[in-house]
Amino acid sequence: TTGWIDIAAADAVPAGDVIGVEVGALDIALFDVDGTIHATDNSCTHGDGRLCDGFLEGHEIECPLHQGKFDVRTGKATHAPVNKPVRSYPVKIENGRIWLALG
Numbered sequence: 001t002t003g004w005i006d007i008a009a010a011d012a013v014p015a016g017d018v019i020g021v022e023v024g025a026l027d028i029a030l031f032d033v034d035g036t037i038h039a040t041d042n043s044c045t046h047g048d049g050r051l052c053d054g055f056l057e058g059h060e061i062e063c064p065l066h067q068g069k070f071d072v073r074t075g076k077a078t079h080a081p082v083n084k085p086v087r088s089y090p091v092k093i094e095n096g097r098i099w100l101a102l103g
């Protein structure tokens, strides 16, 4: 499986929360929604907000800077002022680790 990278321990993300992980040039936000891990770029598409500093409610992350929101399952922008999706990544859990597909 080319393109999968090991990003964190499977239990690194607290339940219902978000963390930021930097791997090389990548800055990734990892979300736990009801035990399922989702991954997006950590940088908000609107400005300098980092999603890992935001507020996760259900499957939506609220940016800490201007309260724009994204659906963490798809990266879709769901609330102004964000209108561009954030990149989302396929995730798998294997051997106790979280893996990200860079595609």
Ligand code: FES
Residues within 6 Å of the ligand: 044, 045, 046, 047, 048, 049, 063, 064, 065, 066, 067, 068, 081, 082
């Ligand atoms: Fe995220 Fe403005 S920087 S909503």
